[in-house]
Amino acid sequence: MNELTINCSLKSPQAKKSKVVINVDNNLEQKLIYKYMIGCNGIWDTLKDFTGDEKVEWIPKEDGKYILMVQAKKVGGNKSFDYISKMDYIIGRAEEKLISRIYIDKDKLELGDKLNITVETTKFPIIFRYWIRIEDEWEMIKDYSADNMLSWVVKSEGKGEILVECKNIDSKNDFDDFQSVKFQVLPLKDIVITDFRCLTSDLVKDSELIFKVDSEHDNDRTILYKFFKINSNGETECVQDYSTKRIVSYMEKKSGEYKLLCLAKDIYSMNKFDDRAVLNFKVKKYDKIYIKNFTTDVNYPQLCGIKVTLKAEAIGGRELLYRYVIEGNCSEDSGYITCNNYVWESKQPGKYKLILMVKDRSFQGNYEAIEYLNYIVDERSREPVKIEGVILNRNNPILKHEDISMKINASGGMDLRYGFLIRKDGAELKKIKYSNNNFMEFTPSQKGKYELEARVKDKYSDREYDCHSIISIDVLDYIPAVIDYILYPTKEYFLVGDEIVISSVAQNTRNIVIKYVLSINGHKVEETDFVTQKIYAFVPKYSGTYKVEIFAKNIKSTGEFDCKREVCVEVNEALPVTNTRITCDNLKFVCNMPVTFTSHNEGGKDVLYEFYIMENGDWNLVQGYSKKNYYTFIPFNKGEYKVLVLCKSQQNKVSYEDYNILSFRTE
Structure with a gap:
């Protein structure tokens, strides 16, 4: 704690050429030497360099607003100074009392607040000049005028002081009276970025990437956020300039490794930023390709000349290509095709290896995923068992606790038997033994990815099954909101004053809530809460590009939204000439x-x-x-x-x- 204080033999203000003695009170019980300095309008003069004297004489020659500063350091110390004290001092005396009082609306403010000053005087008319002390310098903020009121935005923290000078209109003096008032600008709570995350589950090029930042700050402050995208070469691109929007989205056209830099600052902060955070992420060309199922419509062994359909179910990629290779006594190769099934008609009996290769069209290699099946073709004469169709009572996806019924239509064989196998997330959940019943019911109690496998075999067959079919379904806690259509007037020309009504057509309507965000020429002007109304109407008041972003989610959803659509309408001031x-x-x-x-x-x-x-x-x-x-x-x-x-x-x-x-x- 600095126990070094200074005082003067004469109280401020004083007339110029007055003899003022500056005294130092040393309560530190240390041997110190002192340097005395005088500052005016940012210019500092040394009155006396380091000395053991605890007082010095100062005779000011000009009127002004001075700052008296004493630096002290320990004898033999290595620092430039160890202690410092300052005080304000005004040279120039008022001839008459014109200012009776200065009013300020508050003496404690926060950064960015407006300080409103009103000067009450004893006579009229007079003119006023206003000064503010910023750190160690007085700065004029308004020259002489008849205004006895001033509004000033505080831009720095700490103690401040407003000085008001006034004089009669016909006065030739620099001022006839003056008075000051002090105030304090309180420090703001530090802005801390607490969370920075990506809301998009799959980061794939040419798809929308959505990021969200959260920060901790005073609730009544306005916080701005700026986002920069940085690629692997260090090239930087501004994705969003300073704005109050905490969610930013953009479309990435190239795959690779990226960083997203977020800068956060108070709207009134003098800093370039108050906190920052970096998020590393990787954008893929497409989702990794997986082969979920590779099956045939009829099981082996089968007779020569029987047409066997090879079925492929793959996920990932952008534009999938499939290649079917038959290795055996009579080999075939389909080459890469876009079809996810292939009909193979065996011409010779024997053991065969069926190979499925899958890749994206843009991939230069041989394949990205591969799967194998063994198959036997023999010469026995019998009618093959074949599944003609599998019928489900519900469409995918399905809500948990809803009943699912599955029916098999099959042909061939002597006496058909039907069995069912249910898997959840790849693990066997339930197995229904073979019987005459071609119908099965199942009620999922948990969400997850299910596979329903229908199996058919002849009563006299020794195999596990003669043919089978697998259907994949997703069981959810709720059905995510899906907006099927956006309906709005099919006019070619919208005018100012036209009512524009936008209707959202969605499945599962009763359980869906929708939020609407209206922007005009890129500036957000209105944002609703999530509401049940599926109709949003507005009347444009001036021309420009009106964009309505529509966010839909199920009432049970915990995410930001399930589905997003947008409508852009160009509004004109008038019809074209x-x-x-x-x-x-x-x-x-x-x-x-x-x-x-x-x-x-x-x-x-x-x-x-x-x-x-x-x-x-x-x-x-x-x-x-x-x-x-x-x-x-x-x-x-x-x-x-x-x-x-x-x-x-x-x-x-x-x-x-x-x-x-x-x-x-x-x-």
């Missing part, structure tokens, strides 16, 4: 006789007109754009003339919206 035509006041055109041409049109707002005349084959501008829709012309020579009028609405920045040409000949 159309059907422009030119009329004239004469039916006969005669040399040296004036003729007036008038332009008529439809649409537009505050329409402007520009006229050109073609004479002797040359076009000449005769009347620039104005609201005057007519032009009077006197032809002096016989011959052919043309009149061109260009029209446009006043607010439109294009050269013209519509035009018309009238030809005439003089006699």
Whole structure:
């Protein structure tokens, strides 16, 4: 704690050339030496360099606002100084008391608050000048005027002081009276970024990536966020400039490793930023390719000449290609095709290996996922067992606790038997033994990924099954909201004042809530809470691009949203200028006789007109754009003339919206 204090023999203010003695009170019980300095308007002069004297004499020569500073250091110490003390001192005395009181609306403020000052005087009229002390310097914030009120935004923390000088209108003095008032700017609570995460589960190029940042700060402060994307080469791109939006999204066109830098700052902060955070992420070309199932529609062994359909179920990638290779006595290779099934007709008996290769179209290698099946073709004569179809009573996905029924239609064999196998997340959950019943019911009690496998075999078959079919379903706690259609007026031209009604058509409507965000020319102007209404209407008050973002989620959803759609509408001030035509006041055109041409049109707002005349084959501008829709012309020579009028609405920045040409000949 600094126990070094200073005081003066004469109280401030004093007249210039007064003899002021600056005293140092050393309560530290240490041997110190002192340096005395005087500051005025940011300029410092050394009154006396380091000395053991605890007082010094100062005779100011000019009026002004001074800061007296004493630095002290220990004898033999290595620091520039160990202690420091300052005090304000004003030179220049008021001749008469003009200011009775200075009022401020509050003496404790936060950064960015406005300090409102009112000066009460003893006479009228007088003029006022205002100063503020910032650190060790007085700065004028308003020169002499008749205003006895001032509003000032505080921009730095700590103790501050406002000085008001005033004088009579006809006074030649620098000031006739002055008075100061002190205030304090309280430090803001530090802004701390507490969470920075990606809301998109799969980070894939050419898809929307959504990030969210959370921070801890005073609830009544406005916090701005700025986001930079940094690629692996260190190249930086601003994704969002400083804004209150905590959620940022963009479309990444290239795969690779990236960083997202978030800068956070108080809107009134003088710092470039108050806190920052970096999020590392990787953008894939596409989701990794997995083969979920590779099956045949009929099990082996089968007879020669029987058509066997190879079925592939794969996930991931962007544009999948499939390759089916048959290795055995009579080999086949489909090459890469887009179809996820392949019909193979065996021509010779024997043992075969069926190979499925899957890759994305953009992949240069041989394959990204591969799966194998063994298959036997023999010469025994019998009708093969074949599943003709599997019927489910519900569409995928399905809610838990809902009943699922499955029915098998099969043909072939002597006496068919039906069995079922239920798996959850790859593990066997339930097995229904073979019976005559081709129907099964199942009620999932937990969410997850399920596989329902239908198996069919002949009563006399020794195999586990003669043919089978697998259906994958997703069981959920709730059905995520899906907006199927966005309906809005199918007008080509929207005008200011038109009501625009947007309707959302979604499945499971009763359990869906929707939030609407309206932006005009990129600026968010309205954001609703999640509401049950599926209709959103607004009336545009001025022209521009209106974008409505529609976020939908199930009422049980814990995420930000399940589905997002948007509608962009271009709103115009008026209909375009159309059907422009030119009329004239004469039916006969005669040399040296004036003729007036008038332009008529439809649409537009505050329409402007520009006229050109073609004479002797040359076009000449005769009347620039104005609201005057007519032009009077006197032809002096016989011959052919043309009149061109260009029209446009006043607010439109294009050269013209519509035009018309009238030809005439003089006699």
